[in-house]
Amino acid sequence: MSFNTFGRVFRFTTWGESHGPALGVVIDGCPPGIPLTEKDIQPFMDARRPGQSKYTTQRQEADQVRILSGVFANDEGVQVTTGTPIHLMIENTDQRSKDYSEIAKAYRPGHADYTYDAKYGIRDYRGGGRSSARETAARVAAGAVARAIIPEVKITAFVCEIGGDKIDRDAINLDEITQNPFFCPDSWAAKRWEQIVDGARKSGSSLGAVVECVADGVPAGWGAPIYAKLDSELASAMMTINATKGVEIGDGFEAARLTGEQNADAMTPDENGKPVYASNHAGGTAGGISTGQPVVCRVAFKPTSSILTPVDSITSDGDATQVRTKGRHDPCVGIRGTPVVEAMMALVLADQKLLHRAQTGGE
Amino acid sequence: MSFNTFGRVFRFTTWGESHGPALGVVIDGCPPGIPLTEKDIQPFMDARRPGQSKYTTQRQEADQVRILSGVFANDEGVQVTTGTPIHLMIENTDQRSKDYSEIAKAYRPGHADYTYDAKYGIRDYRGGGRSSARETAARVAAGAVARAIIPEVKITAFVCEIGGDKIDRDAINLDEITQNPFFCPDSWAAKRWEQIVDGARKSGSSLGAVVECVADGVPAGWGAPIYAKLDSELASAMMTINATKGVEIGDGFEAARLTGEQNADAMTPDENGKPVYASNHAGGTAGGISTGQPVVCRVAFKPTSSILTPVDSITSDGDATQVRTKGRHDPCVGIRGTPVVEAMMALVLADQKLLHRAQTGGE
């Protein structure tokens, strides 16, 4: 089966292949009356856009979003959402399909080439077709709309580790994130990564990364137990991003190494009797519902599978071959995954906000 | 919102609280003609059942499953599924509600007490009510049905780490898993864990754990890109289990520390032209679709939040208090999470098998 819709009440459906004429997303269930123009979306597209530094793929895409439905000028002449489906479309402009002619028959290891053929019996091999990370452009566009639904929440993602080299958590400065090509909040780490990533790029190798995402301002009460817990929706959302292999909430796997005492997030009441937490090991959720603390999520990206070193593989005819990928690829796909992680966080939270409102009337 | 249904085609819906009269699960979309009696389900219940060793909660539950619908004797007199909803019910027999009277008003840190109140304005505080791990009994029952749909798949979960102490992967012997109270495949580690877990139990502390689950025999082609990828469905499923904080597929976060060369799973053709893999860093998926290799998933469980050490907390009236939990709790909830992880793997795979069949006609 293919299943290209995400969300319960605030839902989006993406379509499009890497080298087709365009790709897009239909957003359904968006509240009406929210100001929305293409200018509100474009900055998020630009953050994800390829070809902006030598550390990411040199594919050049304008990634201009067009809003084709679901908005109208209100009485004040401001273009707002109408509550009907919002279709966002992005044309593919730089599709060098010839780059991919060699892989029409040979399966690139680590890519979805073999599995798409095994499942569907046919695939659009150009640039990975539907399995290309290019699909994430549609999510980033949808994420911009989702953010408008949750103005109370501030979402920030950054790369906290590349090739095993971690940031110094005491050196985190969120203002740094936009000052380097790695979405890195630690200026020293960013310096080191220049060398590490450039080395991988030059040698035709690739590196993995870990992206952390923090959502500040989520009120207590969002989440839909048992099978749409905030944690599980986030895990599901993040694991749909290309090249992801792991998701953690709060301390994640590290929590498995703590004792109950170490892991406890003690609470004391503030002047209104609301909890003030001494720590946030839990990452902002308990029982699948937000606690009022920042929601913290970490996502592991594997190294890009496209490398210059030949790897043993097979052809669609079942013969042995070797594959080395010569396309314009990211040496570290996790970097450009950062805006996508932010978008998925926004999309999950917007959906949960509306779900919560449906059942309880609360915000 | 509450959302208590999981699955796309093979769906299940659970109901019930820890200290209500009973709990259960309605399974919908199950293929007809599958032999199913209570005897087929009970062994899985017994594996999860509490009170079996000093390393788990001393709550005593018979956990007898009753099949209340969806089965009928076929022409040969064998009781089989009829394709209609299967309701499995388990009565709660050992509900010492008095144990929980103290926490009616005081929020246990790390538990869902505060968040359920924040969300719903009311909660059944007895034993955690709906947020209790007792709910997982219903999933284990459903998982037994799911297994019958995927006889080609063998699912094995085991604990690979408790309190930071890992098994020796070279010493893994799956036959060991049932020979110790920890679902541990490494007999030496099991010996060590006796001391570690008993120490935590005696001191009223608790420990985290990591559970690994392997599904052998999954054919290439299962998974529903982009938003119901095999990986994301597994991540979602696992993160709905109580106390989970992280999920990995294949090498998971470790993959983020490898180079593209190290992470590559080289393929060579077998005599039928099907791929033979040199390694399984990917954990059996590519592009969200199974590769034909074993599907490998790891789940992080935090230490049980119920500990004897007092922790600062607040009351439902917003006053400061301290909470120490005196109930009959698991010193390491990850242990009993193991059969639940197995069940969720089975439930996801059964759903994906039917979804795949719907779209492609293939198995």
Added chain:
Amino acid sequence: MSFNTFGRVFRFTTWGESHGPALGVVIDGCPPGIPLTEKDIQPFMDARRPGQSKYTTQRQEADQVRILSGVFANDEGVQVTTGTPIHLMIENTDQRSKDYSEIAKAYRPGHADYTYDAKYGIRDYRGGGRSSARETAARVAAGAVARAIIPEVKITAFVCEIGGDKIDRDAINLDEITQNPFFCPDSWAAKRWEQIVDGARKSGSSLGAVVECVADGVPAGWGAPIYAKLDSELASAMMTINATKGVEIGDGFEAARLTGEQNADAMTPDENGKPVYASNHAGGTAGGISTGQPVVCRVAFKPTSSILTPVDSITSDGDATQVRTKGRHDPCVGIRGTPVVEAMMALVLADQKLLHRAQTGGE
């Protein structure tokens, strides 16, 4: 496929066969804090309950509902919903399975015997198994919960036609509905129907009926275009009831015979500028959204297929046979369908109210 869940946000899932040990319904997404005891549900069960007059089946069922989850005493000691799944169970007490032994092999024309076998390859033939109208007991129970979510709405269903004999619309008196065994609002029609239905009963024949349902108090704005319009959700809901063959909103098929002028529902403003309608041909919806007028729906029930006259049929072995049904059946199944129609109206409206709130925040 089987698909036993209805609703988008306020969802219910039914299970159980006619002659199994019990049947029930799991309600998910119910708002918390709503007073709910078995006493609130039972009157609706009693209205649907068989065996109350000679005009309906003589099967005797106590139809006692038990609430097994999802409620708890609030601070004032009132039992209220907690927002978690509500499981309602009804035991089957009068199951004369022997009555059905003859039809184990012979397909009753007009019943689902043949189609269930064609679809599933097996069926619980006792009393129709899953296809029995007994399943509607679960809906009526769920409907009682739905009503509590929409206290602003008053739902009334009545039989407006039996065997082609219609009520006099000028003689409608809603107080009459509970005064006769036909849910008939016209006392003269009720008198006539005594003879008509009794005649059918005595001769072993059966009659069709039309049930009308009116929901007063639905505010303007409920409905989820385009594919969950209020009209389409109602049509879907009503057509899931056993023996239904048609659904109309407002003037329905009669509207197809009117001109645009005749069919127009003129509006004038009230003192608040809200519309006052001159007529309600539309039945309370426009564009799939409620207009603020009463929502009016009519449902056609075919005559019960179980009749004493032998009808040509086939056996499960493919041989010719004749079937006459000797069980305890309703001569006019539409009568007991009336409370079910009411329940489905309530279930659709409750769902739409919550959906509307999710997107717009409005009630």
Added chain:
Amino acid sequence: MSFNTFGRVFRFTTWGESHGPALGVVIDGCPPGIPLTEKDIQPFMDARRPGQSKYTTQRQEADQVRILSGVFANDEGVQVTTGTPIHLMIENTDQRSKDYSEIAKAYRPGHADYTYDAKYGIRDYRGGGRSSARETAARVAAGAVARAIIPEVKITAFVCEIGGDKIDRDAINLDEITQNPFFCPDSWAAKRWEQIVDGARKSGSSLGAVVECVADGVPAGWGAPIYAKLDSELASAMMTINATKGVEIGDGFEAARLTGEQNADAMTPDENGKPVYASNHAGGTAGGISTGQPVVCRVAFKPTSSILTPVDSITSDGDATQVRTKGRHDPCVGIRGTPVVEAMMALVLADQKLLHRAQTGGE
């Protein structure tokens, strides 16, 4: 809420307003390997296309469909579906927005103007915006894809009644349907309708219609009881079409006037032991599952609400006004509804076929 997706496994999502730049549909879950080009879709678009006779709206739309994703050339060079989302887009070319300036503030009675405002607080008033029947162009495009999934089924819809004037059922000749502008299978009725419809057109009035749709070749076994019965899915699908007010399966409301004997569809075995039916009162379903007989459905369309006669109405400011519609409207919207009814039948059946295959493996 807005809900713009239909289907369970074979799902489609429409977007677009009447006077926006374009409209479209994303089809998800389509089986791979099905030949599909724009040429396969266009004939169905042309059948629905406006401006083809004086009996329908004079809006001129090319209704050229573009396939923007989900297809690729197979090894033989034939363009086939790939199993990924298929996006079909249709540009709006003849949007005379000025026609609608008057209704920006005045609510047209019978239209969704008031209800969209009541629900969303804003609407695209140009041509009805999202509530325009123009949305059905997207469905007809999707329906063409659905037909390719069910080649065993032949779907034929026709108008059986306009303004209360019915066809002679003995005179039905399906070859006639394409020979007149009314999709009328009775050449004499078509003659009469010329006068009737032209009269309504000239006087600025409008007429209702009834459309009948027959699906031949549906095997026994399709349908998903209890809440996605074939009947209820059809009723839901048909009632989402603009201007529909009623749906019948088989004899529909007429069945409510028959006795059990009259309504019985007797069966005798054919040489393979399969049933041969003496009649088809049931319209091809029993218990919500197809019987193997033709599936028969009838849909009531109200008269177009846009008429030249002034009707009392209100403005968005709550003032009294009168509305007469001068746009280019259909005097009988049911005529152009005919291809839409066919499309919805195809879309429901394709979904049910895949659902059936998911659970049972059968076709």
